[in-house]
Amino acid sequence: MDQPICILGALREEINGIRRAMSVDEQLKAGQADVWKGNWEGTDIALVRTGVGKDCALNGLKEVLKLVNPSLILSIGYAGGLDSKLKVGDIVIADRVLEDTHSSQGTGYTIDPDWLFRVEALTPPDGVTLHRGPLVTVEEPAVNPDSKRELGKRHGAIAVDMETSVLIAHATEENIPLLSVRAISDTADQSLVDVSSFIGEDGEVSKLKAGWYVATHPQTIKTFISLGVQSQKATKKMTEFLRVFFADFQHLR
Secondary structure, eight states, X not given: OOSOEXXXXXXXXXXXXXXXXXXXXXXXXXXXXXXXXXXXXTEEEEEEEOOSSHHHHXXXXXXXXXXXXOSEXXXXXXXXXXXXXXXXXXXXXXXXXXXXXXXTTOOEEEOOHHHHHHHHTSOOOTTOOEEEEEEEEOSXXXXXXXXXXXXHHHHTOSEEESSHHHHHXXXXXXXXXXXXXXXXXXXXXXXXXXXXXXXXXXXXXXXXXXXXXXXXXXXGHHHHHHHHHHHHHXXXXXXXXXXXXXXXXXXXX
């Protein structure tokens, strides 16, 4: 496999659309991360499930870079909307990635403009809406509209995730270009359940812990169902857009 695209997602649900469609040559572990090496849409890829959070993401990237020498790193997955214009399933292409430090002067990284130009020149699939803007990475999820509003105002960001800042920091050190493609799974005016306590050592959400929480907090059942439906929509829209991106990538090779 000669310089594949390395695609990193925190959760299995985020990468399932690609995983089911790709041809897999090899499956292996890279530390705690799961890696599938193969081909998707005519392009060699290394698809990686890192687990949730900055530590899992960074460790996963470092381990997979021992196995492959990618031409591009794609950070994909869900993001929370911080701008009221963003709807569930909308795609956010980050032009700047910020680290939340509870100040307005946090660390920031700018995405390579040549790659941004290539993405913005694409014609998205029908029903897929693209937004370009800053993405902020946090330690803990923003779980209510007030915290989202404050986070967006403090950083000027339109969306929030929990992994990308450490990925682009390391990619910059290794001189590898990185693009962040995130699908909105919850909007700026939507409250969430903080799932931090459900996450296991592998960085995945424990279904057992989540199930126990729902059983003991039945008022959250509707929230979990809604978020599940929204996450499925986000995965579908993101996968549709990435197909277009990979078709363009293959055409320009």
